[in-house]
Amino acid sequence: MKPAALPTKEWIIQQAATLFNTKGYYACSLSDIMEATQLKKGGIYNYFRNKEEIALAAFDYSFQLVLQRFRSKLNLAETSWEKLHIIIDVLASMAFEPVITGGCPIFNISVEAPRLDPALALKARQGMQMLTRYIEIKLEEGELQGEFSCSRSYEEIASTMVGSLEGANIVARTLNDAERLHWAVNHVKEYLVQNCQKP
Amino acid sequence: MKPAALPTKEWIIQQAATLFNTKGYYACSLSDIMEATQLKKGGIYNYFRNKEEIALAAFDYSFQLVLQRFRSKLNLAETSWEKLHIIIDVLASMAFEPVITGGCPIFNISVEAPRLDPALALKARQGMQMLTRYIEIKLEEGELQGEFSCSRSYEEIASTMVGSLEGANIVARTLNDAERLHWAVNHVKEYLVQNCQKP
Numbered sequence: 001m002k003p004a005a006l007p008t009k010e011w012i013i014q015q016a017a018t019l020f021n022t023k024g025y026y027a028c029s030l031s032d033i034m035e036a037t038q039l040k041k042g043g044i045y046n047y048f049r050n051k052e053e054i055a056l057a058a059f060d061y062s063f064q065l066v067l068q069r070f071r072s073k074l075n076l077a078e079t080s081w082e083k084l085h086i087i088i089d090v091l092a093s094m095a096f097e098p099v100i101t102g103g104c105p106i107f108n109i110s111v112e113a114p115r116l117d118p119a120l121a122l123k124a125r126q127g128m129q130m131l132t133r134y135i136e137i138k139l140e141e142g143e144l145q146g147e148f149s150c151s152r153s154y155e156e157i158a159s160t161m162v163g164s165l166e167g168a169n170i171v172a173r174t175l176n177d178a179e180r181l182h183w184a185v186n187h188v189k190e191y192l193v194q195n196c197q198k199p
Numbered sequence: 200m201k202p203a204a205l206p207t208k209e210w211i212i213q214q215a216a217t218l219f220n221t222k223g224y225y226a227c228s229l230s231d232i233m234e235a236t237q238l239k240k241g242g243i244y245n246y247f248r249n250k251e252e253i254a255l256a257a258f259d260y261s262f263q264l265v266l267q268r269f270r271s272k273l274n275l276a277e278t279s280w281e282k283l284h285i286i287i288d289v290l291a292s293m294a295f296e297p298v299i300t301g302g303c304p305i306f307n308i309s310v311e312a313p314r315l316d317p318a319l320a321l322k323a324r325q326g327m328q329m330l331t332r333y334i335e336i337k338l339e340e341g342e343l344q345g346e347f348s349c350s351r352s353y354e355e356i357a358s359t360m361v362g363s364l365e366g367a368n369i370v371a372r373t374l375n376d377a378e379r380l381h382w383a384v385n386h387v388k389e390y391l392v393q394n395c396q397k398p
Contacts (some may be wrong), residue, residue, distance in 0.1 A: 024314055026226050110373040115223055116275040128373045159370055159379045160386050164359070167366025171358055174309040174327040180358045187359050187390075 009047040017058040021102035072110035080142030132158040146197035204296035208246045216257040221382040222303035261304035279341030
């Protein structure tokens, strides 16, 4: 039930965000959102023109939750090296303690992107760019500050890190074996040691 | 249009396999299959009881195409070391020259599995098990034949290989940058060198 203090529009966005992140953007219908919010079609259309508009707002909301988790953990770190390790742990945490039911919202929208409307597919791309770009920045910072020197391009290291963790997520989930995600976390941390050599 | 020599049941399976592999198992409807096959509902229900039965047959068909590609390429190799490299290349080839429109069928059904009926989710698991298990067998064979010795469990090496390639697939597709898949292929081959040491 909607908390009294929460504006209806926010309530719709929050309920829809969970639905989209579990059922998928394509499969989740307006009826699903009506049922979850206990609102009639007109009550939803007061705030949004169509399902896509709800989906875009719901993704933005989920994305903010991801950013919040990154920020709250990254604040605890000082060096770029520590920050890179926190990024790895936060990405892995999305599988077991997700910020929103259903797992990592960026990962989920990305696997669905080829079937989605262009505006939603663009959100997937922007989310993925944020993840990889943020790692690239930390790699560059670490080099500038003399913490380590990278033996490959920032793009390649970031891409390998994100890809390995996202893929392990699928393998672990499909085989119902969480150990496989832990292997990937260790693997990515070793990869970082190999490719960012300390002086 | 259906080739005259092709039995109607096979025609339905082949058309449905492409649809399921592009639109997804959840989103693809019986109407989509009717349109693609140019058959009426009754014409399809002569052969299948429901959409799920078509989906199961369609996945089995797609899976056979994957196996065929593996077999045809693996026949060219002699050593386990060569075979492991071919498995990597075949997995990567599923993105650019897929055996069926839409990319790797095992990968596609796996990302959708949490939303699918148990029988289809089981197909995803069996497909993923086949991929990882096959790599494990080649690792064990290579060790037995004295080609190399593995510094981690077969399960861990296989899981890391499959996860890295599948994840890179998503990253490359989402960012529309094929280079990222090539990076992953090189990364997995280096990982193999590091973890399967030649005597």
